[in-house]
Amino acid sequence: MAQIELDHIDRIFRLGDSEVHALRDVTLRIEAGEYVSVMGPSGSGKSTLLNLLGLLDRPNAGAYRLEGRDVTTLSPDEQATVRSARIGFVFQSFHLVPRLSAAENIGLPLVLAGVPAAERAPRVTQALDDFGLEGRAHHRPDELSGGQRQRVAIARATIMRPAMLLADEPTGNLDRATGHEVTALLEALNAAGTTLIVVTHDPAMGERARRRILMEDGAIRQDLRAAAAAPESPGSGSTAPPP
Amino acid sequence: MTPADTLRFATRAATAWPLRTALMMLAMSIGVAAVVVLTALGDGARRYVVNEFSALGASLLIVLPGRTETGGVNAGSFVSSTPRELTNADAAALLRLSLVQRVAPLAVGNAEIAVGGRLREATVVGTSADFLELRGLRIGQGSFLPREDFNRASAVAVIGDTLRSELFPGQGAVGRMIRVGDTRLRVIGVLAPSGRGLGMTTDELVLVPVATAQAMFDTSGLFRIFVEARGREALPGAQRQVEERLRARRDGELDFTVITQDAVLGTFDRILGALTLGVAGIAAISLAVAGILVMNVMLVAVTQRTAEIGLLKALGARAGTIRAAFLAEAALLSVAGALAGFALGHAGAWGVRLAFPELPAWPPDWAVVAALATALGTGVLFGVLPARRAARLDAVQALSKR
Numbered sequence: 001m002a003q004i005e006l007d008h009i010d011r012i013f014r015l016g017d018s019e020v021h022a023l024r025d026v027t028l029r030i031e032a033g034e035y036v037s038v039m040g041p042s043g044s045g046k047s048t049l050l051n052l053l054g055l056l057d058r059p060n061a062g063a064y065r066l067e068g069r070d071v072t073t074l075s076p077d078e079q080a081t082v083r084s085a086r087i088g089f090v091f092q093s094f095h096l097v098p099r100l101s102a103a104e105n106i107g108l109p110l111v112l113a114g115v116p117a118a119e120r121a122p123r124v125t126q127a128l129d130d131f132g133l134e135g136r137a138h139h140r141p142d143e144l145s146g147g148q149r150q151r152v153a154i155a156r157a158t159i160m161r162p163a164m165l166l167a168d169e170p171t172g173n174l175d176r177a178t179g180h181e182v183t184a185l186l187e188a189l190n191a192a193g194t195t196l197i198v199v200t201h202d203p204a205m206g207e208r209a210r211r212r213i214l215m216e217d218g219a220i221r222q223d224l225r226a227a228a229a230a231p232e233s234p235g236s237g238s239t240a241p242p243p
Numbered sequence: 244m245t246p247a248d249t250l251r252f253a254t255r256a257a258t259a260w261p262l263r264t265a266l267m268m269l270a271m272s273i274g275v276a277a278v279v280v281l282t283a284l285g286d287g288a289r290r291y292v293v294n295e296f297s298a299l300g301a302s303l304l305i306v307l308p309g310r311t312e313t314g315g316v317n318a319g320s321f322v323s324s325t326p327r328e329l330t331n332a333d334a335a336a337l338l339r340l341s342l343v344q345r346v347a348p349l350a351v352g353n354a355e356i357a358v359g360g361r362l363r364e365a366t367v368v369g370t371s372a373d374f375l376e377l378r379g380l381r382i383g384q385g386s387f388l389p390r391e392d393f394n395r396a397s398a399v400a401v402i403g404d405t406l407r408s409e410l411f412p413g414q415g416a417v418g419r420m421i422r423v424g425d426t427r428l429r430v431i432g433v434l435a436p437s438g439r440g441l442g443m444t445t446d447e448l449v450l451v452p453v454a455t456a457q458a459m460f461d462t463s464g465l466f467r468i469f470v471e472a473r474g475r476e477a478l479p480g481a482q483r484q485v486e487e488r489l490r491a492r493r494d495g496e497l498d499f500t501v502i503t504q505d506a507v508l509g510t511f512d513r514i515l516g517a518l519t520l521g522v523a524g525i526a527a528i529s530l531a532v533a534g535i536l537v538m539n540v541m542l543v544a545v546t547q548r549t550a551e552i553g554l555l556k557a558l559g560a561r562a563g564t565i566r567a568a569f570l571a572e573a574a575l576l577s578v579a580g581a582l583a584g585f586a587l588g589h590a591g592a593w594g595v596r597l598a599f600p601e602l603p604a605w606p607p608d609w610a611v612v613a614a615l616a617t618a619l620g621t622g623v624l625f626g627v628l629p630a631r632r633a634a635r636l637d638a639v640q641a642l643s644k645r
Contacts, residue, residue, distance in 0.1 A: 056557060056638040077561045084559020095554045095642065099259035111248045112560045156558070 001068050003163065003195060004030040004053065009062035011048050011218075022048040023059070024218045030197070032163065035190045037209035038199045045218035046199045047168060053197065054087050054166045055079045067163065084113050088157030088194075090186070092169035094149045096141040096156075102148075103128060103137040106155045113160065127155040131185070147178035154185055164195035171205060183208065244564045253571035256544070257579075264576060267540050271580025271618055272587050274530035278614035279588025279606045281526045284595060285519030287604035292515060294603075296508050302344075302475045303377070303504040304482055306337075306468040306489070310498050327493055328464025331393035331453060334371075336488055337470055342481035345373035345471040348393055348453045352460040354424040356449060358410045365406060367423060367449045369456020377471050380445060385417035385432030388452055396454035400428040404436040405446040423449060424459050478503060523610050527617055533580065534621025541573050541629035545636075552633050553641025562634040569630035570623060577622020581615050588614075 011023040022045045030036060038046045051057040052064065055071060064072045071082060089095075096105045107124045115123075128137050131151045141149055150170065157165060167186060171179035183205060190196035200206050214222035244252070257264050308329045334348035350369035355362060368374075372390040375382065387401055400421060407416045416430050428451060437445050457463060472481035482501055489499055545552070555565055588606065595604040 051639045054557065056642070077563070080556070080559050080561045082559075083557065087559075089557045091554075091642070095550060095557075097551055097554070099255055108555075109558045111252070112244055112555065112558055112564060114245050114248075116245070117248075160559075 002029040003032040005065040007063045009059045012060045021218045033193050034195055035209045036197045036211045037206040038213045039206045040215035044215040046215045050166050050199050055083050086163045088162040088165045090153055090157050090167040090170045092172040094153045098141050101138045102152045105152055109160045127159050131155045146174050150182050167198045249567050249571050252568050253575050256572050257575050267576045268580035268583050270536045271533040272584030274533040275581045275584025275614045275618050276588035277526040277529050278523055280591040281522045282519055282610035283592035283604040283606040285522045286607045287602040289515035290603045292511050302472045302478050304470040305502050307500045334468050335393050340484045342473050342477045342484050344473045345377050347371050347374040347377050347469040348465045349467040350453050350456040351466045357422040365449050369451050369453040377469050381435040383433045383435035387432050394454050396458050397452050398428050399431045401432040401450040403434050403446040403448045407433045426459055530617045534625040537573050537622045538625035541626055545629050545633045549641045549644045552636050553638050556638035566630045566634040569633045570626050573626025574623050577619050581618035
């Protein structure tokens, strides 16, 4: 059983009279611990795929099983619980709450999950240490550099120890050097066992992934796996139809 | 999210936009302050009137000639004649009742007062020795009317302090003679200056024995009989006794009216109480307006923080959590505004008391509680719609908004 199993997913948006097929018949398996990049031109459906994987969006047709459990039929609150415990998001524009300090932004998922304050403090401190933000705990986002902001965002995404990390253009708003730094950070988290799925326009970043998915017009055109790193059994990473 | 965290989150959101929060609080506080100050004024007026009446004596019965019919028109209405007048004998009879302590008959008229060359118009009150205690008056010089039979027309008078200073400027009045109408009277006492008393001041009165006044105005009837019961508790019993005795004295006919101080007081109390309530209602409109303002502010907040709401959803916040956070923020704004208004209103009431010391302008407790509850209620009520809107936002669209 793969960690992520998508079967014949369709996602259709209605814009006035016309229908836009953001995803058509997407079938995909992703194993735990994989490093996947999703590339493709604008409007190819890669962001929609990411939102779907993150349970922020529902498919019009098809089935999504996360860790063996059908999550498309869950209620919104049950999906929220799954997001809280299993999924971490990293955004291009960081999405930090401007009025909260770095430490408070990192602790936000714990607060939302109802973790008591006494238990939160050591975990946030640990996260600040892990991401090199020791001296920045009480700085607000507008007092941080771009790289620091994205590190705060990654610390926040991982504080609940999710099974998968979904990153949408994580380096899109960063300069080259900082972008490399953030990429290295994400790859380190992947190396520690977290599934990493990155949506990007940047070929340099996309090339780094062990598995590269190319999307076009809402469908998967290409699913390449780098020869160097393929711990999974053959076939599990392909777009083969379900048994 | 734990309740403490929800509250902290809402507090941080409220303090993040100080100007918005301050304006919101101002609107809410003006509403609450208006209720507090206006009810303080209304209730102050009520208490003022009640106090004024209480100065007359709490265990007072007033007997009036004639009967105020409230039963509508009946056969008797067309044949009944002028009521018999109340007489000194009636008053004397009341004095013998067990629950009655003091009786003061009252005959009132206007007369010209002359001392030497000075002339003055004054109200002449014919009464008895008990009047002094009954009205809570004090004697300044000399003595009050002698205790004697109601029918005895002694040629004595007690005058008010203003009259004394006008008729006898710079000299003693006691023992001097004055002419009231056609009657020559000896001044035996001067009332201490009072200035108090509803409608009429005792400073300009001439008090004479009731029979003297009746002779002066050529009448045998009385304007009123003041009866004081033996204490407040004895009032209903005394009223019954007075009614029975007077009825017996006039062949079973009830052609007089006995009113109590309490009845008059109660009427004023009700009228001014209703007035206060009405004023509070008008002030409460401003609270409703403030409530709508809370809604507007919160709707703007939801729009302003759309991306943040999307983020909270992505981080695993349930719809209920987001709803609670925004409701808490609305409630917080309302409570802070209400408390500020509470302080503002009390400061205003204090200012009113400072400007008008005789007016006990304290806001009644019910008004304060109602104002605070309405403020909180409208704040939360009008916070529901924005909170629901926030919770219903589509996460994907919310996140894509910058």
